[in-house]
Ligand code: 5GP
């Protein structure tokens with residue numbers, strides 16, 4: 001999609017520190033990390049928010065979780081624990097409108113989040 005930051009990363013037009021990729025998803029380090037491990041996992045297909053996910057995306061969205069598991073293992077945090085977060089909409093703090101899963105780890109994480 002034109003004018004979407006994350007679509008431009010999928011296209012290779014904007015550089016990304018990629019840690020994981022397959023036919024369906026791309027994962028890269030967050031430019032403003034909130035924890036020692038802070039990775040974003042995105043579907044290569046443009047979907048703006050969780051509100052825009054449809055039934056045919058079910059498998060694709062599941063692949064974000066499978067990628068999270070693989071990444072946690074590769075980053076060495078699978079056993080100590082990690083958090084996955086999908087912000088949906090402005091009040092939740094979504095700032096990039098291409099759906100993405102945050103993977104956060106490497107420090108104690110507070111609950112509930114702010
Ligand atoms: P949101 O706030 O939408 O849930 O998360 C968007 C995330 O994208 C933020 O954590 C922000 O730091 C990250 N981000 C924004 N611009 C860029 C960029 O150009 N490169 C990378 N790697 N991350 C970005």
Ligand code: ZN
Pocket residue numbers: 001004005006007008045046047097098
């Ligand atoms: Zn996009």
